[in-house]
């Protein structure tokens with residue numbers, strides 16, 4: 001294939017202007033990563049101000065790694081909250097499963113943070129500006145010309161025109177970039193499952209003699225029930241108690257809905273009185289759809305000058321807390337391959353093809369794991385639910401485990417999802433690309449790079465890490 005480039009004969013560096021359509025968590029994070037790689041970055045955001053609505057969000061170790069590396073954690077500070085343990089319960093409060101957070105954090109050498117979306121987004125925006133990204137509000141993209149030339153011309157509702165070498169669609173579920181590339185694709189609610197999101201101040205809970213017994217420590221709690229669950233965790237420096245309340249409706253839900261608070265309370269009236277009393281304190285909430293996009297056959301234009309990331313490409317159900325995390329991983333991966341484009345070692349269309357080839361299966365896998373965890377937490381009462389509870393029991397006794405239906409603590413899932421390093425993946429994929437689409441074996445041992453990465457490199461000091469001789 002003519003496309004593989006292993007060097008830059010002229011030694012000349014390229015300059016590229018990357019445009020991002022959408023300044024959500026994924027878009028702003030990608031802007032930082034790509035600016036760090038050396039590209040000029042402009043982000044066009046439809047809204048009149050930068051921000052995030054909604055409530056809390058988990059930043060699991062796979063993305064805590066990136067927030068730390070890019071210095072975003074320092075800016076957010078105490079608003080990144082750590083928690084001691086995860087308790088999985090039946091809806092009446094009976095303990096079923098348990099994960100000590102330090103076990104995961106210690107094994108992966110990364111924290112597991114809980115944060116208000118607003119604090120996360122503010123931190124990302126601050127760091128993006130520090131890196132020279134141009135964040136333009138009131139810039140709704142309405143038209144994209146990308147077929148006739150390698151350059152992409154973007155027009156906004158306000159009548160402005162922008163020209164980019166690469167346009168990244170980070171514009172979420174209703175992405176105009178995706179609709180332009182793949183008009184037939186429609187995000188869909190795969191089931192009747194949807195969720196309320198809500199926040200109650202810890203101070204209010206402390207005044208309730210029953211509910212206050214739940215908040216002696218900073219914990220994550222999950223109450224599992226047939227076709228419903230509640231997950232709760234602290235955010236905002238431990239001052240707010242965040243809840244996602246999963247439930248089903250008679251019909252699939254496709255848009256955010258206003259609700260009656262009486263309906264919300266009725267939904268959880270048979271739950272553990274400790275959490276039920278907190279549900280009763282929720283001042284207001286909305287019903288959020290859980291829309292899934294794809295898997296798509298491609299994320300990019302034929303010239304490789306327009307590409308999708310985040311929810312625009314692969315929105316998923318919330319049950320594994322990986323939607324924003326996967327979006328951020330996309331940005332981190334893209335930044336590594338774009339660094340190589342800037343160094344003129346790989347052509348832009350090839351870099352985009354590499355991104356698609358590697359990231360599309362990863363995103364699909366996250367969609368699958370998210371479905372799985374939703375099904376496990378919402379099993380109907382009966383044989384399967386009892387088998388699930390029995391399989392989680394060893395965790396309650398503190399016994400070491402090889403596998404568990406508690407996917408937040410299951411060793412294989414933890415390694416696959418929370419142990420994933422998007423940048424290291426991109427570096428390996430580039431090596432493979434430069435060497436003819438083939439992982440090279442180490443001549444002395446026969447060990448292939450991805451195997452070494454999984455089994456050996458995690459415990460070796462940096463200078464001793466096993467690297468295939470290329």
Ligand SMILES: Cc1cc2nc3c(=O)[nH]c(=O)nc-3n(C[C@H](O)[C@H](O)[C@H](O)COP(=O)(O)OP(=O)(O)OC[C@H]3O[C@@H](n4cnc5c(N)ncnc54)[C@H](O)[C@@H]3O)c2cc1C
Pocket residue numbers: 021022023024025026027044045046047056057058059139140141142170171172173174175176195196197244288289290309310311312315316318321322323324325326327
């Ligand atoms: C109940 C619930 C709980 C969740 N919990 C978690 C969690 O704990 N952890 C996690 O990782 N994920 C979680 N998620 C998923 C997460 O919220 C999303 O995956 C994530 O926010 C997607 O980020 P994004 O940047 O790709 O898209 P978005 O956040 O949707 O951002 C898109 C941006 O593009 C802008 N835009 C749209 N159209 C245009 C246009 N034409 N021109 C310019 N700008 C445009 C929008 O205004 C917006 O700012 C949860 C989701 C739900 C529903």
